Amino acid sequence: MSRRAIIAGAGVGGLSTALALSRTRFDVTIYEQAVALEEFGAGLQLTPNATRILARLGALEAVRESAMIPDAVYALRGSDDAVLMRLPLADAERRWGAPYLALHRADLQQALAQLAERDDRVELRLGSAVASVAPGEGRVHVELTQPLTTIEDAADLVIGADGLRSRVRRKFGAGPSDAPAFTGRVAFRATIPAHLVDSRWTEPQVILRLGPNAHLVHYPLRNGSIVNVVAVIEDTWRDGEPEHPWDGVADRPALERAFAGWSASTRRLLDAARSWRAWPLFGRPALGAFALAGRVALVGDAAHPMVPFLAQGAAQAIEDAGALGSALAGAATIPDALAAYSSARVARATRVQREALRQGRIYHLNGAMAAARDATMRLLGGRRLSARYDWLYGA
């Protein structure tokens, strides 16, 4: 099998896939539209189903260096900080076979990019946007736009790791009905210097605060020097407003309205953030296959963008990379490998997409339904609730 691959996009999905393909002796060129891998984004939780694969790819140690290892997730009632549940994570490695980490997205991307740069089989070319993809006789042709020119390239395999608004998916997609759709939720994100927040919130713990129509997640990063905060509210987003999450202009009054009436400690935390970035959350219809046209496949958000309520956006992209590497190692031809990859991944990724939406609905319950949720959490306790994640983390 001739082995050269082109990957569109150097996010977590594209970089992990490059490492996985290199291990199956593919020469890989990653084309990334951005001219530099900059410090975008904020915190990510990396669950054991993902860290297990990073270990297999030889990337876990590098990633772990910049990560925080939380010892528990606490769920608090937003109105008064009553503890609803403590889900222990200190034994994650024993229980699920790999650690549970939290880290800055930029640190994860940098760690993966450095491994890719050190890998003789992987070439990373920045400032090169994949503009079109055309499958031909046993090869796939790609047109790329660069700041001053347009170039062409071809490979045996093309991977679309180009995120929510994937051009590769558009080329092979199901037409207008396949467009990203706003979910009615907006995530406000901030990182706060640790000295501005209560020292309790710099402990290695993930705190989830639940209230009507909103929730808040926070945890420390970078050796406790900053606290990552994500506040998710029900809000509007209209066509024409900034689309890209990281360009969003935060609607601070909407945030204040959503958290009026929450506990004093929640309010203090929100007040401590100097600047917020708004991230309108989008979904996309589930695909029936992640392999397109025999020699083209999708990974990560391009294949299955998901709301972040199960913390699985990056994790599922890493699972894709692991599955693609295994499929290519085990199949006689590239089309066979991509078919195997697709059937290994579609059902699980679609389930995770669906469960993440369900989790969001549970987090935002009101009135009697919220009281029932809180009582259930207290009754079951963290140990029994953590068993509900075995299918996800233990896979």
Ligand SMILES: Cc1cc2nc3c(=O)[nH]c(=O)nc-3n(C[C@H](O)[C@H](O)[C@H](O)COP(=O)(O)OP(=O)(O)OC[C@H]3O[C@@H](n4cnc5c(N)ncnc54)[C@H](O)[C@@H]3O)c2cc1C
């Ligand atoms: C800038 C950014 C910051 C993020 N920060 C967070 C975060 O803090 N927390 C969180 O939970 N999730 C974050 N996400 C989402 C999360 O990273 C993804 O769910 C997950 O990592 C899946 O990654 P991905 O590689 O599939 O997609 P993405 O992370 O979206 O990466 C796609 C990459 O493809 C590039 N690209 C797009 N189109 C083209 C093209 N035509 N040609 C070449 N390259 C192209 C993009 O520039 C990007 O680098 C972020 C996404 C982005 C883009």
